Amino acid sequence: MAEIVLDGITKRYPDGALAVSDFNLSIADGEFVILVGPSGCGKSTTLNMIAGLEDITEGTLRIDGQVVNDRAPKDRDIAMVFQSYALYPHMNVRDNMGFALRLAKTDKAVINTKVEEAARILDLTQHLDRKPANLSGGQRQRVAMGRAIVRDPKAFLMDEPLSNLDAKLRVQMRTQIAALQRRLGTTTVYVTHDQVEAMTLGDRVVVMRGGLVQQVGTPQYLYDAPVNLFVAGFIGSPGMNFLGATLEHNLLRTSLGDLPVDDRLRRLLEQQDAPRELIVGIRPEDFEDAALIDDQPTGITCTATVEVRESVGSDVFVHFTEEGGPAGSAELAELAADSGRADTGMQGHQVVARLSPATRAAEGEPLELWIDTGRIHVFDPAGGANLTHPERAGA
Amino acid sequence: MMSHRGRTLTGWGVVNLIVVLYALFPVWWIVALSFKDPSTLSDGDFIPRKWTWANYRGIFQTSEFTRALINSIGIAVIATTIAVVLGTMAAYAVARLRFPGKRLLIGMSLLIAMFPPISLVSPLFNIERVLGIFDTWPGLIIPYMTFSLPLAIYTLSAFFREIPWDLEKAAKVDGATAAQAFRLVIAPLAAPGVFTTGILVFIFCWNDFLFAISLTSTTAARTVPAAIAFFTGSSQFQQPTGSIAAAAVVITVPIVIFVLLFQRRIVAGLTAGAVKG
Numbered sequence: 317m318a319e320i321v322l323d324g325i326t327k328r329y330p331d332g333a334l335a336v337s338d339f340n341l342s343i344a345d346g347e348f349v350i351l352v353g354p355s356g357c358g359k360s361t362t363l364n365m366i367a368g369l370e371d372i373t374e375g376t377l378r379i380d381g382q383v384v385n386d387r388a389p390k391d392r393d394i395a396m397v398f399q400s401y402a403l404y405p406h407m408n409v410r411d412n413m414g415f416a417l418r419l420a421k422t423d424k425a426v427i428n429t430k431v432e433e434a435a436r437i438l439d440l441t442q443h444l445d446r447k448p449a450n451l452s453g454g455q456r457q458r459v460a461m462g463r464a465i466v467r468d469p470k471a472f473l474m475d476e477p478l479s480n481l482d483a484k485l486r487v488q489m490r491t492q493i494a495a496l497q498r499r500l501g502t503t504t505v506y507v508t509h510d511q512v513e514a515m516t517l518g519d520r521v522v523v524m525r526g527g528l529v530q531q532v533g534t535p536q537y538l539y540d541a542p543v544n545l546f547v548a549g550f551i552g553s554p555g556m557n558f559l560g561a562t563l564e565h566n567l568l569r570t571s572l573g574d575l576p577v578d579d580r581l582r583r584l585l586e587q588q589d590a591p592r593e594l595i596v597g598i599r600p601e602d603f604e605d606a607a608l609i610d611d612q613p614t615g616i617t618c619t620a621t622v623e624v625r626e627s628v629g630s631d632v633f634v635h636f637t638e639e640g641g642p643a644g645s646a647e648l649a650e651l652a653a654d655s656g657r658a659d660t661g662m663q664g665h666q667v668v669a670r671l672s673p674a675t676r677a678a679e680g681e682p683l684e685l686w687i688d689t690g691r692i693h694v695f696d697p698a699g700g701a702n703l704t705h706p707e708r709a710g711a
Numbered sequence: 712m713m714s715h716r717g718r719t720l721t722g723w724g725v726v727n728l729i730v731v732l733y734a735l736f737p738v739w740w741i742v743a744l745s746f747k748d749p750s751t752l753s754d755g756d757f758i759p760r761k762w763t764w765a766n767y768r769g770i771f772q773t774s775e776f777t778r779a780l781i782n783s784i785g786i787a788v789i790a791t792t793i794a795v796v797l798g799t800m801a802a803y804a805v806a807r808l809r810f811p812g813k814r815l816l817i818g819m820s821l822l823i824a825m826f827p828p829i830s831l832v833s834p835l836f837n838i839e840r841v842l843g844i845f846d847t848w849p850g851l852i853i854p855y856m857t858f859s860l861p862l863a864i865y866t867l868s869a870f871f872r873e874i875p876w877d878l879e880k881a882a883k884v885d886g887a888t889a890a891q892a893f894r895l896v897i898a899p900l901a902a903p904g905v906f907t908t909g910i911l912v913f914i915f916c917w918n919d920f921l922f923a924i925s926l927t928s929t930t931a932a933r934t935v936p937a938a939i940a941f942f943t944g945s946s947q948f949q950q951p952t953g954s955i956a957a958a959a960v961v962i963t964v965p966i967v968i969f970v971l972l973f974q975r976r977i978v979a980g981l982t983a984g985a986v987k988g
Contacts, residue, residue: 364880367880367884368883368884369880369883369884388883388888389880389883389884389886390883390884390885390886390887390888394884395884395885396880396881396884398877398880398881399877400875400877401877402875402877402878402880402881404878404881404882404896405900406899406900415882415885415895416885416886419885419886419887419891420886463881463885467885473884
């Protein structure tokens with residue numbers, strides 16, 4: 317167990333491509349940190365640099381207080397779980413889990429005890445003598461976890477360990493990994509492209525994009541106070557809705573209606589020299605069926621025609637098209653491309669609202685919606701900064 | 712009236728039979744020849760009328776054949792070993808590493824494989840005479856190794872490419888040095904590939920006639936395919952047909968048995984690497 321400190325870590329490939337740029341993060345002993353971002357954002361490269369599988373171009377990496385930049389992976393005392401599991405196909409489960417200990421010339425009896433202990437924790441005892449080829453996906457995943465925990469390393473590094481499992485198993489294993497990490501208290505760095513995994517597992521989440529750290533914080537903080545358009549769109553499912561808006565006096569004119577600008581917001585916008593053309597972000601749950609709202613404290617209402625109604629029991633998701641067209645921004649285009657939304661060929665700009673199951677919204681029917689204007693985010697289209705971020709209040 | 716399935720089966724059976732007969736006819740012909748008594752050699756019969764082991768006894772009685780057999784085995788084994796060892800290292804580099812001139816290397820090895828060997832026979836003859844390795848084992852081992860290396864590199868790099876990169880990374884993180892990772896993880900997984908390549912290279916060396924006949928002049932290094940050409944009959948009025956047939960069978964049978972025995976292994980090797988599922 318150890319703390320891991322990344323100080324200005326940069327990865328530049330020989331061809332000049334910058335994979336990770338000036339990564340600063342201090343991971344406390346026993347902390348569970350998630351690196352999340354779309355493919356190609358440098359999260360796996362960062363993990364590989366911590367593991368020692370890739371050279372660090374600039375910056376220093378300290379594990380347990382010692383600079384390990386030039387140490388081989390074997391001298392860093394870290395364990396890694398790979399997306400492909402990377403189980404040794406010619407060894408049975410027992411040998412797979414004990415491989416690291418055998419290399420470390422650990423006493424045979426000790427290896428056996430440790431392997432059996434890990435197998436018991438992971439419910440693999442009856443599979444110890446089988447080859448990986450004869451195991452199911454979930455069992456293989458557990459063997460990969462077992463291989464990491466028998467070593468009792470300073471840190472676990474996990475590279476999308478659940479991506480190869482089917483949806484149901486993934487949720488189960490997610491819970492197991494979280495429980496296991498709490499129990500062992502081992503510092504863990506976990507890479508995923510799945511924001512749900514990031515939100516549910518991590519003590520802290522690091523959102524990356526194009527080799528740059530966008531924001532670091534607890535899952536709730538990232539959700540409530542995203543620092544820019546990218547984080548806002550990436551965290552949350554369904555994602556935040558973005559609308560083009562024009563600032564006029566005390567109003568933000570959008571295609572869903574005019575949103576009032578209160579004193580706090582106006583001060584923030586003035587302080588930051590906000591342009592007139594802005595992007596407004598509204599989380600799906602900040603909509604509600606107007607018929608279900610008794611008093612409307614800080615909201616406005618608008619009317620939209622429901623195109624799709626999806627009921628998931630506890631909530632009803634309502635999709636409708638916003639007339640104004642999508643809010644233009646490079647970050648949003650990248651988000652859309654990453655989530656596959658760009659390929660669905662849908663015309664117009666889809667907006668999603670999460671309503672109470674008591675709603676009587678019906679497909680094809682107009683619906684009066686209430687928007688909680690106290691919780692909207694306002695972004696600068698150039699650069700994507702969140703102008704309503706709480707840390708900007710003092711700026 | 713036959714069912715559709717029955718007709719399909721019969722159809723395939725007939726086709727298979729024709730292919731098998733076509734392929735095995737020359738083999739059987741040489742086997743039959745090798746068992747014929749000298750007096751019935753040219754009777755054209757498909758099955759020998761008088762069976763005899765005389766031809767086999769004959770070729771093993773003089774050192775002409777046995778010496779060639781020793782040369783064949785020695786040269787083929789040594790050339791195969793060197794080619795596979797070098798090929799393994801080269802293929803690993805080709806499959807795994809990024810280094811300047813990689814494409815050039817692959818291109819050059821392809822070039823060697825496509826070069827018609829006959830065009831190199833005269834230069835090789837002269838070079839080897841100057842170097843003093845003409846008519847010696849190294850004189851054959853070196854060209855065999857050279858011409859089988861492209862084959863070895865190609866087959867083996869395909870195998871290495873099939874082995875997931877992650878396994879090596881996992882081994883390194885588990886505390887293995889590069890050498891340990893190769894020895895304990897990569898090599899066992901590549902073993903079927905190395906084995907398959909070894910067999911292919913061995914057959915190439917074993918069967919070669921061109922270099923064997925051109926780069927040897929005495930029994931010092933003459934291999935069996937070349938030695939057979941120098942067979943003489945028991946008397947000058949007798950054709951050595953029977954002895955040639957017997958010798959051909961003797962050098963073919965071990966290869967056939969070898970391949971049949973390890974066929975499963977070779978095929979398994981060719982489809983290896985199915986690690987993820």
